[in-house]
Amino acid sequence: MQNAFEVDDNDVIYKDVVIIGNGPSGICLSYMLAGNWPYYTGEPHPSDDMLTARLRFCTTGNEECGDAPEDANTGVTTNNRHQCSKSGVGRMQNGGLARSTRCKLECLSSGIEGRGGGRPLALLMDQLQHPCVDAGLDVPSLINWSSADEHPEHRIVDHVVLGKGQPGGAWQSMDPNVLTISLSRWMSLPDLDLRHWEKLVEVEQLQKSVLAAKSNVHARLEKLSICKASSRVSVGTVAAYYKDYVRRKGLKQYFRCGTTVTSVRPNLDSPESKEGYNWIIDGYENKTGKRFRYQCKRAVLATGTTDLSNHLDIPGENTNPKWVTHDLNDLETRLGHLVDECGKDSTDEQIPPVLVIGAGLSAADAIMAARFRGIPVLHAFRNSLSEWDKQTAERITTSYDRLRWLPDSIYPEYHKVYEMMADGGTNYPLYKSLPGYTLVSLCESRENGDINTRRTVTFSTSDDQLHTFEVSIAAILIGYKPDLSYLKGGGLGLGKFADKPIDSKSNPIQIDDFTYEVINAPIKGLYALGPLVGNNFVRFVLGGALGILAHILCTTNT
Numbered sequence: 001m002q003n004a005f006e007v008d009d010n011d012v013i014y015k016d017v018v019i020i021g022n023g024p025s026g027i028c029l030s031y032m033l034a035g036n037w038p039y040y041t042g043e044p045h046p047s048d049d050m051l052t053a054r055l056r057f058c059t060t061g062n063e064e065c066g067d068a069p070e071d072a073n074t075g076v077t078t079n080n081r082h083q084c085s086k087s088g089v090g091r092m093q094n095g096g097l098a099r100s101t102r103c104k105l106e107c108l109s110s111g112i113e114g115r116g117g118g119r120p121l122a123l124l125m126d127q128l129q130h131p132c133v134d135a136g137l138d139v140p141s142l143i144n145w146s147s148a149d150e151h152p153e154h155r156i157v158d159h160v161v162l163g164k165g166q167p168g169g170a171w172q173s174m175d176p177n178v179l180t181i182s183l184s185r186w187m188s189l190p191d192l193d194l195r196h197w198e199k200l201v202e203v204e205q206l207q208k209s210v211l212a213a214k215s216n217v218h219a220r221l222e223k224l225s226i227c228k229a230s231s232r233v234s235v236g237t238v239a240a241y242y243k244d245y246v247r248r249k250g251l252k253q254y255f256r257c258g259t260t261v262t263s264v265r266p267n268l269d270s271p272e273s274k275e276g277y278n279w280i281i282d283g284y285e286n287k288t289g290k291r292f293r294y295q296c297k298r299a300v301l302a303t304g305t306t307d308l309s310n311h312l313d314i315p316g317e318n319t320n321p322k323w324v325t326h327d328l329n330d331l332e333t334r335l336g337h338l339v340d341e342c343g344k345d346s347t348d349e350q351i352p353p354v355l356v357i358g359a360g361l362s363a364a365d366a367i368m369a370a371r372f373r374g375i376p377v378l379h380a381f382r383n384s385l386s387e388w389d390k391q392t393a394e395r396i397t398t399s400y401d402r403l404r405w406l407p408d409s410i411y412p413e414y415h416k417v418y419e420m421m422a423d424g425g426t427n428y429p430l431y432k433s434l435p436g437y438t439l440v441s442l443c444e445s446r447e448n449g450d451i452n453t454r455r456t457v458t459f460s461t462s463d464d465q466l467h468t469f470e471v472s473i474a475a476i477l478i479g480y481k482p483d484l485s486y487l488k489g490g491g492l493g494l495g496k497f498a499d500k501p502i503d504s505k506s507n508p509i510q511i512d513d514f515t516y517e518v519i520n521a522p523i524k525g526l527y528a529l530g531p532l533v534g535n536n537f538v539r540f541v542l543g544g545a546l547g548i549l550a551h552i553l554c555t556t557n558t
Contacts, residue, residue: 011293017159017552018281018294020261020486021302023169024189024538025530026161027246029300029545030254031190032098033157035148038128038190038546039096046132046139050111055142058104059096097143098154100550105514120513121543122535129542130185138185145191157552160294161255162283168242170306175329176236178365181411184233186539187241192248194233194241201244232410258286261486264299266523278525283486300548301518301528305504305536307483312357312476316442323455324442324474328362331475332369338472339373352472353378353432355457357439362477364417371430378469380434380459381421436462442474482532494520494528508534515551516544 017033019026032038040059044052100108109120112127114134131139148154165172180187188194246252263282277295284291309326311317317324325331335354342351354370356363359381370377408415425432437459445454458468482502484491492498495507498520502509509528510519516533518526529535529544 013160013292013294014277015160015294015296016157017298017300018279018296019159019161019300019302020264020281021169021300021304021530022161022163022165022167022255022257023171023302023304023530024187024242025302025304025535025541025544026163026169026300027167027242027251028189028541029302029529029548030159030161030246030251031249032545032549033159033552034249034251034254035154035156036145036190036249037096037098037151037154037549038125038143038145040128041142041144043140043142045127045142046137047135048112048127051108051127054108054110058100058108096146097546098549099553101554102514102550105547105550109514119533119535119540119543121516121547122540123543125543125546126539129190130539133185133539143190155553157549159254161251162259162261162281163255163257164260164286166243166257167246167255168239170304171235171239171242173329174235174239175332175365176234176239178235179232179413180235180238181232181361182537182539183410184231186537187233187238189242189245189538190542192245194238197241197244197248198233198237259283259292260286264301264486264526265488267295268523278523296525298525298527298552301484301487301509301526301532302530303482303484303532305482305502305531306480308481309476310479310481312439312478314439314441316444317476320442320444320455320474323444323472324476326476328365328475328477331366331473331477334473335369335373335375338375351375352455352470355380355469355471355474356477357381357475358477358479359421360477360479361414362479363475364414366475366477367417367420367431368413374430375472376430376432378432378434378471379421380437380439382436382438434459437467439476440466494518502532504531504534504536508532514547516547517551 019029040055042056042059045055105121105124109124112120112123114123114126125143126133128142131137131142133139146154148156161167163169184194184198246255261281261283263280265280267278267280276297279296279299281294281296281299282291283293311326323334325334331354338351338354351374353376354366355378356366356370357380363379363381367377367379420428420431421433421435423433424435438461439457440460441458443456443458445456446452454470455472455474456468456470457474458466460466482491482504484502487494491502491509492500494509495502496510497507500507509532511517511528511533512519516527516529517524518528527548529548530541533544535541535544
């Protein structure tokens with residue numbers, strides 16, 4: 001936690017909730033805090049009869065679980081089964097899912113299996129928002145959204161969303177031309193499917209050109225009325241969608257972009273803390289440097305986990321910035337410059353290879369980017385040599401665990417990279433793999449009277465032999481970590497392993513699974529959601545937003 005700066009009391013802004021981070025998690029929570037609440041439609045879940053039974057039981061007005069006789073086979077309350085009509089089941093219940101007690105959320109979430117880090121609410125809301133999505137089905141959502149304008153009883157929570165850039169968070173800084181791993185439907189936020197948004201944008205663009213092609217408008221509109229199939233989309237499309245979502249849903253009034261948060265700390269022993277304003281958030285505006293301070297009743301950590309690149313901490317890694325990078329976008333720029341320097345007619349023998357370290361998505365993208373430009377690649381990763389004695393398909397899924405459940409036809413480029421990894425480079429030009437090699441140093445030396453620069457990298461093998469290669473660029477792409485410098489000790493102590501830094505895969509922030517409160521926070525009122533708690537896909541952030549909203553509504557007088 002950084003030292004707090006002095007702010008005049010007149011400059012302090014009071015809010016019920018401050019959300020730190022304006023990516024998909026922050027946007028989703030803001031939408032719900034703005035009075036947009038989810039309701040179960042009453043339609044049966046296509047593949048989970050027990051979930052259907054629990055939904056109908058929990059949306060018939062029983063405030064406590066087990067407060068009426070239950071059918072042993074279905075779990076439906078016998079006295080209320082006749083109330084569970086298909087239309088408007090949840091709408092009858094004074095707030096629907098948002099007004100669910102903890103007991104109801106536990107009941108609804110029980111027994112659901114799936115991905116998403118195992119958080120029960122994340123899995124529940126994913127099953128409702130995207131029924132049977134992992135089976136490859138495109139089933140309509142089992143959730144309807146209603147606003148405070150439609151239902152005056154919906155409480156609008158006074159809040160602000162703070163973010164360094166435009167709404168969308170890290171999506172705004174990624175390479176816009178790369179395709180997402182997730183299908184377009186999985187990237188969608190509440191009440192506006194990304195595919196429907198694409199159609200809306202096309203219609204609006206068409207309407208702008210109506211005077212130029214008036215006779216063809218109706219035919220083209222009919223064509224656009226057909227919803228696109230769910231497929232992968234470009235990162236640039238997703239980034240534009242998140243930014244436009246905030247505008248279309250009337251959330252801009254809650255967003256304060258272009259800001260950096262420097263401190264999130266408990267407000268102890270002050271008059272404001274007695275009124276419930278237990279948290280202080282300090283920061284500054286990026287352009288002007290103007291400082292600000294918020295005092296709030298609840299603070300939500302939603303900054304994601306891709307702020308800082310992981311480093312190997314080896315000699316030469318941080319002292320050769322001219323040719324060593326940890327960022328895929330930066331590598332793309334360097335590759336373009338390398339081609340320009342060497343000339344378009346240069347052969348691959350004249351260009352030293354680009355070194356790529358890592359076996360994840362960024363490393364795969366880097367390999368494709370280099371080979372596309374005709375630049376040879378030297379690829380090192382941690383997999384042991386013994387793993388490459390299996391069948392090709394099995395080797396691919398072993399080395400890339402995240403893709404094992406996705407069809408090869410949807411991800412041909414990534415599967416091609418891992419075929420190359422399995423092959424070792426024998427049958428693929430411009431590629432050589434170094435499985436099980438460990439990078440130990442990067443060095444730059446001068447030759448021919450300091451005219452020529454020679455860049456070399458040294459590896460060690462499992463039998464302690466050293467191998468040196470000449471390279472042009474070294475890209476160390478071994479993942480990212482969150483920047484939690486605004487917390488005391490950088491968030492150390494908030495994870496499952498108190499002595500280790502927060503990591504979305506191995507050490508996420510420990511939270512209550514149904515309220516998303518940070519368990520090890522110094523005082524009440526601190527929440528976290530999204531990748532910080534292990535929900536690493538956009539499709540799983542809705543559960544955390546519901547948990548936070550439901551807890552706020554249950555613990556405040558409305």
